[in-house]
């Protein structure tokens with residue numbers, strides 16, 4: 001039976017939760033093709049991690065692992081080599097995973113070596129070989145048909161439900177990979193430490209824009225965010241101005257989010273920002289300019305200065321909580 | 323001298339409304355503009371090449387490459403006016419080729435020109451493939467530093483130290499040359515690019531530079547070589563084929579609320595999100 005192979009990332013010995021929507025996309029493609037879903041685990045300790053992932057199954061027919069110290073920390077070079085080796089060993093018809101920064105970095109590399117087409121950031125599976133993806137900052141949806149014995153995809157995490165654990169499956173080791181970082185060296189990663197949920201996984205996101213004026217003012221939004229148990233986001237204007245770290249940026253070039261509730265404060269609503277949040281279930285916009293384009297996508301719009309509206313909103317929510 | 327190849331694409335003006343027609347986009351009357359990320363790529367190359375102390379000294383030759391109809395090269399002229407040294411055009415309607423084919427053309431030009439560095443945008447704003455650069459690096463067998471927010475050229479070890487925007491934060495990756503870089507938005511902030519020659523704290527003007535009048539005059543005299551995909555050994559358009567392009571469903575019309583109290587009430591009872 002033909003195979004759909006989904007590449008996973010792990011951290012602390014466990015599957016990273018942002019990978020789960022990619023498994024769902026892979027499963028949908030496998031079902032549309034009458035193919036089997038398989039999972040690929042790469043890392044310095046992949047065999048052990050793979051065994052644990054196989055115990056949770058996630059609807060896969062098998063888990064495959066490549067263990068090599070050079071696969072950690074992640075580099076596109078070594079991971080690209082490992083994916084190429086896995087493809088040569090398992091001969092899948094489709095390879096993909098969630099469109100994380102890591103897979104967006106390494107999968108096109110593997111696709112190029114294998115001379116395969118790649119459909120990026122798919123949001124829907126139309127058939128076994130045709131996928132839908134947004135283009136031009138989400139203003140159009142492209143149905144792209146991929147031809148070839150091998151094709152690649154990356155799936156937008158906000159558009160597929162996280163895969164759930166299911167019946168256990170088996171894990172198998174793939175030997176003989178030779179992976180090479182090509183002289184690249186990861187010197188470090190500076191993470192934005194936060195006790196809040198990940199921006200892409202939170203059910204509530206509160207974002208601030210240029211109208212917040214300075215970083216210190218984001219403390220009001222943080223208070224609102226924490227009251228709602230959400231994650232903090234921002235527009236490019238706010239991140240470029242250094243008010244908040246760059247990885248909070250929502251939009252075409254930032255994170256794509258689709259929470260239950262998105263609150264945009266002092267954000268004008270440029271198309272590049274909308275591209276990252278208009279899939280949200282309920283959108284609230286607070287802006288002092290009634291002409292701001294953000295109101296065109298908002299379910300609830302409030303024309304007000306944030307200096308008045310945000311403290312009032314915090315007080316009202318606190319009162320409700322009692 | 324170090325040679326840097328920068329890839330640039332022309333795209334329909336992203337600030338204009340899209341026109342949908344016959345299951346596709348009607349591009350007959352669009353205004354073509356340079357892809358913003360490619361402006362950032364050219365600015366990055368210029369900053370890497372520039373000796374701000376003695377304006378005349380350049381530490382790299384910058385070759386600008388575009389796959390586009392040869393007659394529609396305004397964007398190429400603009401990039402040469404910004405400071406690119408010479409151009410290469412692959413005369414083709416790039417929309418007829420998929421990202422794999424485009425990447426093969428770029429990799430072949432990089433090889434033929436014997437460049438030390440390729441800089442691409444991280445994304446084309448229209449197609450949003452986010453993959454051409456990675457593919458070029460793979461085809462050349464080079465290391466890559468994608469989604470660059472800062473680039474630091476260490477002349478001693480002839481390597482690049484690149485701060486990359488990744489999901490969790492910022493990763494610093496060092497790659498020996500030859501290497502490929504794809505640039506993100508923040509690479510054009512005033513201190514994002516350092517070449518080891520200028521003072522470390524030199525501040526460039528924010529954003530990609532505008533072409534000067536002198537630059538515009540000079541651009542007309544700069545060499546632009548034209549080749550075809552076939553010259554580069556690329557015959558096939560590749561396996562990514564557009565079937566239809568549709569307009570996304572519009573969001574249902576929303577409502578304006580008059581007060582914070584009304585907002586909270588509606589969020590609780592109507593939207594049921596509290």
Ligand SMILES: Cc1cc2nc3c(=O)[nH]c(=O)nc-3n(C[C@H](O)[C@H](O)[C@H](O)COP(=O)(O)OP(=O)(O)OC[C@H]3O[C@@H](n4cnc5c(N)ncnc54)[C@H](O)[C@@H]3O)c2cc1C
Nearest residue numbers: 209210211235236237251252253266268272273288305306
């Ligand atoms: C290639 C490219 C990619 C991009 N990618 C992204 C992206 O991923 N994400 C993104 O966000 N942007 C992106 N942008 C930038 C985007 O085009 C806009 O410039 C940006 O989103 C504007 O941010 P803003 O809404 O915060 O600022 P502005 O547009 O300046 O809006 C500020 C708003 O705040 C309001 N305001 C001011 N004071 C107050 C107050 N006291 N109370 C209430 N409201 C107030 C104003 O009325 C105004 O509407 C990109 C641009 C390009 C060219």
Ligand SMILES: Nc1ncnc2c1ncn2[C@@H]1O[C@H](COP(=O)(O)O)[C@@H](O)[C@H]1O
Nearest residue numbers: 329330389416443445446451452453454
């Ligand atoms: N037709 C083209 N000509 C030159 N460069 C291109 C072309 N298409 C894509 N590129 C380069 O590849 C980058 C990424 O494109 P994409 O993978 O389509 O998002 C762009 O920012 C350009 O630098």
